[in-house]
Amino acid sequence: MTDTAEWARRAEDLGLDSVWVHDSYFERDPITYLTAMGMQTRRIGLGAGALNPYTRHPVVVAMTMSALDDLAPRRVTLALGSGLPLRLSQMAIPYDDTVARVSESIDQIRRLWTGQPLKLNDKVPPLQPMFQPPHRIPIYIAAYRTPFLDLCGEKADGYLARPAESLPAFQKMRARVLESAASHGRPAGDIDFRGYLLCLFDSSRQEALNRAKREPFVIYMMSVLSDISMKRAGFDPALRSQIATAWRAEDYHRAGELIPDELLDAFILCGTVDQVAARAADYHDAGMDVPLLQPILQEEAQVNAVFDAAVAYASRAATAATLPSPARGGGERTPVGPGLGRRLAGAWEVVRPFSFTASLLPVSVGGAIALSQGRMHWALFLAALLGALGLHIGTNVTNEIYDVRHGIDAITSPRMSMAILKGRISERDAFVVAWSGFMLAFLMGIFLLIQRGWPIVLLGLIGFIGGYFYTAPPFQYKYRALGLPLVFLLMGPLMVVGSYYAVTGTFDPNLLVVSLPVGLLVTAILHGNEWRDVAEDTRHGFTTFSAQVGRDAAHWVYVMLILGAYVAVGLAVMVGALPTLALLTLFSLPLVAWILRDAERGAEGHLRAIAMIDLMTARLHGAFGVLLLVGLVAGSAVR
Numbered sequence: 001m002t003d004t005a006e007w008a009r010r011a012e013d014l015g016l017d018s019v020w021v022h023d024s025y026f027e028r029d030p031i032t033y034l035t036a037m038g039m040q041t042r043r044i045g046l047g048a049g050a051l052n053p054y055t056r057h058p059v060v061v062a063m064t065m066s067a068l069d070d071l072a073p074r075r076v077t078l079a080l081g082s083g084l085p086l087r088l089s090q091m092a093i094p095y096d097d098t099v100a101r102v103s104e105s106i107d108q109i110r111r112l113w114t115g116q117p118l119k120l121n122d123k124v125p126p127l128q129p130m131f132q133p134p135h136r137i138p139i140y141i142a143a144y145r146t147p148f149l150d151l152c153g154e155k156a157d158g159y160l161a162r163p164a165e166s167l168p169a170f171q172k173m174r175a176r177v178l179e180s181a182a183s184h185g186r187p188a189g190d191i192d193f194r195g196y197l198l199c200l201f202d203s204s205r206q207e208a209l210n211r212a213k214r215e216p217f218v219i220y221m222m223s224v225l226s227d228i229s230m231k232r233a234g235f236d237p238a239l240r241s242q243i244a245t246a247w248r249a250e251d252y253h254r255a256g257e258l259i260p261d262e263l264l265d266a267f268i269l270c271g272t273v274d275q276v277a278a279r280a281a282d283y284h285d286a287g288m289d290v291p292l293l294q295p296i297l298q299e300e301a302q303v304n305a306v307f308d309a310a311v312a313y314a315s316r317a318a319t320a321a322t323l324p325s326p327a328r329g330g331g332e333r334t335p336v337g338p339g340l341g342r343r344l345a346g347a348w349e350v351v352r353p354f355s356f357t358a359s360l361l362p363v364s365v366g367g368a369i370a371l372s373q374g375r376m377h378w379a380l381f382l383a384a385l386l387g388a389l390g391l392h393i394g395t396n397v398t399n400e401i402y403d404v405r406h407g408i409d410a411i412t413s414p415r416m417s418m419a420i421l422k423g424r425i426s427e428r429d430a431f432v433v434a435w436s437g438f439m440l441a442f443l444m445g446i447f448l449l450i451q452r453g454w455p456i457v458l459l460g461l462i463g464f465i466g467g468y469f470y471t472a473p474p475f476q477y478k479y480r481a482l483g484l485p486l487v488f489l490l491m492g493p494l495m496v497v498g499s500y501y502a503v504t505g506t507f508d509p510n511l512l513v514v515s516l517p518v519g520l521l522v523t524a525i526l527h528g529n530e531w532r533d534v535a536e537d538t539r540h541g542f543t544t545f546s547a548q549v550g551r552d553a554a555h556w557v558y559v560m561l562i563l564g565a566y567v568a569v570g571l572a573v574m575v576g577a578l579p580t581l582a583l584l585t586l587f588s589l590p591l592v593a594w595i596l597r598d599a600e601r602g603a604e605g606h607l608r609a610i611a612m613i614d615l616m617t618a619r620l621h622g623a624f625g626v627l628l629l630v631g632l633v634a635g636s637a638v639r
Helices: 002-013 030-040 058-071 085-090 098-113 146-155 167-183 205-212 216-223 227-232 237-248 252-258 261-267 273-285 300-315 317-321 339-350 357-372 378-405 427-452 455-468 483-504 510-532 534-539 545-549 551-574 580-603 613-638
Strands: 018-021 045-051 076-080 139-141 158-161 192-201 269-271 290-295
Touching: 002 018, 002 030, 002 300, 018 030, 018 290, 030 045, 030 058, 045 058, 045 158, 058 076, 058 098, 076 098, 076 158, 098 139, 098 146, 139 146, 146 158, 146 167, 158 167, 167 192, 167 227, 167 273, 192 205, 192 216, 192 273, 192 300, 205 261, 205 269, 216 237, 216 252, 216 261, 227 237, 237 252, 269 273, 273 290, 273 300, 290 300, 339 378, 339 427, 357 378, 357 483, 357 510, 357 613, 378 427, 378 455, 378 483, 427 455, 427 483, 455 483, 483 510, 510 534, 510 545, 510 551, 510 580, 510 613, 545 551, 551 580, 551 613, 580 613
Parallel strands: 018 045, 045 076, 076 139, 139 158, 158 192, 192 269, 192 290
Antiparallel strands: none
């Protein structure tokens, strides 16, 4: 809410015409957004479009717009549409003759705005508006069927084209509106034409098109295009049907592959800032008085690019950079914001930094034990820490690369990283990041090898093989139901014992007990991920542990892994493997209650509750780990 108000103020400072907000079902209320914008601005127009007379009674619309006009005098505009039958049905709202309903609503709203009484029920007295009559508020029609176009020409002040309207379709619809206006004795100048233009920016047209094919909203929009929209743009509706079939089957990769560049070019403005501005100018030349640029992605770089494109459009600076036709291919490359910054952001996302505790904690525990024994060697400890982190980074990125290749990571999947899927980083750059991590581990391994000898080679090879082939062929042991036990061994006992050896040059069997709570919580992070993704893994024919045991059993395994970590700490304290102060980990139990509550909801079928379960478990792992380290260090000081 705060961001959008700030964007409106920025648009005003740039001299833009207006800011529009449409009513998106089951999301936040658009009028509230417009109110916040009105409070932050003084001149820019505020468009409520489109509302409909089904979810908002015409009397309520009249009241609402009057209040907005009082807040932002002479700046507000209303667009009325028919609403979507499916969404109205979901709310049990009857859907009747929509054209008549919208027409009647326009008359009722205008009557109320003049302060006149309105009789809607013969059994009771007419209602008398108690609000102050507003300044003139233009009313636009926001619906594409021919009867609505005729209604617009008859009585509306303007026409608002929907998102993803092709240029040929808009031209035909505009002509129909003007034809209707002429038949009702209205001059063409009485009707203003505006329309939402969906935009996606990148360093080139082709990059933007490729990115668009990965976006769930774009695929959805292509799958619901009407037959008439497809025909007006010169496409066979059968293509839309194929995309819709793949979409309904949740085969999003196939759906994206079915979308040709030409189809996207027809309905969405993809390209550089100048290219998008030039496409907006094409719509203006076709009769759209004010193109409304709408970013597909609510990312800072995309929003900034919309502002830049709006300014470029207004100044006609885009004239020399007209977007080439699909047959001519892409044009010159113009970066959207700092390209390096976006690549670095994509690299940061794909390494999944929230999960780093899974490698840093085991190594730190081994180092803390060495410190408690007076055997700490800080340079070797730091090398072990960086080596483990390098292996973890390489493993995370390799995992994402092959999950995408296998079609398991889908664009609608609830994941902490979608960097590759959404084009924030290319697969090639992702491999560079992965092998940079492995190279860091290799360099640290060379240093430790010189100091500690051949066991370091064995530990490093086990770590590399286990990390890289987690999802990479030929082993892909994640998909052979071996992920949980191997991750437990690799990031529990192996890392704790291995880091202790790297620091001290010796092995201590007591560390196997110490590693149990660490390994259990790391395994819980992985298991939460597998549990959440069991449907996608099963659909693609991969057998994870969660897919083998089923959702219900997977839930209880997750609970046991979480609680088992605390039981393991208690047992380790009882046998003297950990100091009593290790029980400080119990202070993280409030996080456990929060996580297990969401896990219970997930088991009941509320899958959104576990959408970020890997992140939530990693946070618990981090809190648990910090408390455990404090207990180890403080316990050694007490002794």
